[in-house]
Amino acid sequence: MMVDSPDRPEPLTGDRNLETEEFVVNMGPQHPSTHGVCRLILTMDGEVIKKVVPDIGFLHRSIEKIAENRTYHQFMIYTDRIDYVSSMNANHAWCVAVEKLAGIEVPERAEYLRVIMAELNRIASHLVFLASFAIDLGAVTPFLYAFRERERIVDLFEMTCGQRLTYNYMRIGGVSKDVPKDFVSETKKFCSYLYPRVDEYEAILTENPIFLGRTKGIGLLDLPTAINYSVSGPPLRGSGLKWDIRKDEPYSAYEKFDFDIPTGENGDTWDRYKVRIEEMRQSARIVEQALEGLPEGGIKAKVPARFRPPQGEAFARIEAPRGEMAYFIVSDGSTKPYRVKIRTASFCNLQALPVMARGWKIADIVAIFGSLDIILPEVDR
Amino acid sequence: MGVVQKVPVYLEKIPGGGLITTSLDAVLNWSRASSLWYLLFGTACCAIEGLMCTGASRYDYDRFGMIFRASPRQADLMIVAGTITNKMAKRVKILYEQMSEPKYVIAMGGCAIRGGPFYYDCYSVLRGVDLVIPVDVYVPGCPPRPESILEGCLKLQQKIKKQKVSDWSKTEKFIPEPK
Ligand code: SF4
Numbered sequence: 139m140m141v142d143s144p145d146r147p148e149p150l151t152g153d154r155n156l157e158t159e160e161f162v163v164n165m166g167p168q169h170p171s172t173h174g175v176c177r178l179i180l181t182m183d184g185e186v187i188k189k190v191v192p193d194i195g196f197l198h199r200s201i202e203k204i205a206e207n208r209t210y211h212q213f214m215i216y217t218d219r220i221d222y223v224s225s226m227n228a229n230h231a232w233c234v235a236v237e238k239l240a241g242i243e244v245p246e247r248a249e250y251l252r253v254i255m256a257e258l259n260r261i262a263s264h265l266v267f268l269a270s271f272a273i274d275l276g277a278v279t280p281f282l283y284a285f286r287e288r289e290r291i292v293d294l295f296e297m298t299c300g301q302r303l304t305y306n307y308m309r310i311g312g313v314s315k316d317v318p319k320d321f322v323s324e325t326k327k328f329c330s331y332l333y334p335r336v337d338e339y340e341a342i343l344t345e346n347p348i349f350l351g352r353t354k355g356i357g358l359l360d361l362p363t364a365i366n367y368s369v370s371g372p373p374l375r376g377s378g379l380k381w382d383i384r385k386d387e388p389y390s391a392y393e394k395f396d397f398d399i400p401t402g403e404n405g406d407t408w409d410r411y412k413v414r415i416e417e418m419r420q421s422a423r424i425v426e427q428a429l430e431g432l433p434e435g436g437i438k439a440k441v442p443a444r445f446r447p448p449q450g451e452a453f454a455r456i457e458a459p460r461g462e463m464a465y466f467i468v469s470d471g472s473t474k475p476y477r478v479k480i481r482t483a484s485f486c487n488l489q490a491l492p493v494m495a496r497g498w499k500i501a502d503i504v505a506i507f508g509s510l511d512i513i514l515p516e517v518d519r
Numbered sequence: 520m521g522v523v524q525k526v527p528v529y530l531e532k533i534p535g536g537g538l539i540t541t542s543l544d545a546v547l548n549w550s551r552a553s554s555l556w557y558l559l560f561g562t563a564c565c566a567i568e569g570l571m572c573t574g575a576s577r578y579d580y581d582r583f584g585m586i587f588r589a590s591p592r593q594a595d596l597m598i599v600a601g602t603i604t605n606k607m608a609k610r611v612k613i614l615y616e617q618m619s620e621p622k623y624v625i626a627m628g629g630c631a632i633r634g635g636p637f638y639y640d641c642y643s644v645l646r647g648v649d650l651v652i653p654v655d656v657y658v659p660g661c662p663p664r665p666e667s668i669l670e671g672c673l674k675l676q677q678k679i680k681k682q683k684v685s686d687w688s689k690t691e692k693f694i695p696e697p698k
Binding site: 222 | 567601606636643
């Protein structure tokens with residue numbers, strides 16, 4: 139209701155357009171909904187977002203430059219820190235790229251162990267997504283549930299390589315150590331423990347009316363736009379494309395396992411969430427199969443400490459939990475790479491945010507941003 | 520905290536006010552040390568361990584009366600969890616200045632202490648958060664285990680318990696109201 143007062147302009151009537159003024163809201167760099175630092179500059183028209191400009195670089199740690207000053211073995215610890223939520227996958231990508239460059243054959247047992255670790259880490263990463271996504275939308279319980287399960291995965295990793303977050307487990311040509319004796323039985327126990335838990339999350343969230351209201355139909359990303367912005371990983375699959383490097387360009391031992399690629403239909407926030415939930419089940423399936431067929435044998439090919447790959451270049455990509463992760467290495471034949479280019483999924487996925495967020499309310503941007511599952515060190519590197 | 524800030528002013532006028540100060544110290548420090556509300560501010564890898572894992576049910580900050588706050592205005596403790604780059608340094612300082620007194624800082628992980636793995640050959644990382652804000656407790660590790668960050672919090676509580684109200688008037692930050 140308008141209050142009549144002499145200073146107020148006449149209420150607009152008829153076909154005259156209502157004039158509104160745009161204003162700029164700054165979100166971040168310190169914002170509780172990210173565990174990294176990213177600033178979003180929002181141009182608003184009332185509650186509605188007109189334009190989003192992400193301001194990145196708050197976590198630029200010059201990792202690509204550091205790579206030029208480290209040997210191939212030494213650089214492994216930095217790959218952990220590029221994608222700390224799924225360090226195993228980041229390790230894996232680096233190993234695959236260097237092995238391709240030097241033509242190293244990896245023993246079968248090592249490949250299986252890599253797959254097991256990468257998939258367990260994928261589950262852990264999606265659990266972190268679930269925890270932070272739910273807490274952004276105001277549901278605190280799933281956070282505690284997800285971290286309860288994640289601790290069990292972390293225990294498995296700790297048993298194997300002694301670290302809780304930055305594992306540094308894989309080595310060029312294999313893995314650093316064999317798994318301890320009770321790892322196989324413990325992991326099997328974990329897998330059978332996980333399925334009912336995932337059902338539990340679904341019972342809390344998937345059909346929850348509040349959750350549906352916050353996610354269903356919000357932040358649409360149609361398939362052509364997704365492809366044009368080179369979006370990959372769950373956001374791409376959420377938009378409906380069945381594209382997964384593990385299936386389409388199998389690396390490591392992935393062609394030996396049987397798993398499905400979940401896809402969404404509408405490309406909304408809910409679809410991206412659902413794809414990740416389904417991927418957790420599929421990852422557990424892969425882990426179970428790999429444990430069944432775990433072959434005996436060596437765990438590491440012979441790679442000298444002063445490792446010099448031949449001159450040339452190599453490009454290799456893998457499917458990390460957030461999407462495609464790729465390394466492009468140029469070697470000049472010395473112990474250190476001449477140039478390393480890292481392609482990370484978060485950086486490309488973040489570019490689609492302005493398109494997805496346009497026209498939605500300011501409260502929705504938290505949900506849309508959360509559903510992309512951005513890791514800031516991956517964006518800034 | 521209005522009354523508390525005036526306490527040293529009154530005490531100086533009362534001969535033998537030391538006895539009151541001691542017991543007041545005990546009460547204030549006890550309440551402060553057991554309700555450290557920390558700022559939810561994580562920049563990199565350490566945030567997962569230091570803020571999320573430790574905040575979740577297995578390690579549980581709540582046992583020490585620590586609850587996260589999303590706004591620096593409500594927080595007493597800043598856990599600097601992760602790498603601080605040169606671009607971020609200015610913002611960290613602003614966040615620190617926005618926190619209300621008394622405030623404490625824990626530098627968590629190699630990066631916050633001295634640049635960590637990014638000490639050499641890196642052009643963009645700040646070599647230690649203590650170059651921009653004062654730090655009370657350092658917790659080394661890359662990342663530190665949740666147990667060690669909890670140990671760091673206990674150390675900070677010990678430090679707080681040794682503080683004296685009568686010392687406040689001597690610090691520059693404390694400006695007593697003229698009466
Ligand atoms: S100390 Fe290690 S784990 Fe912590 S932020 Fe730095 S690189 Fe990451």
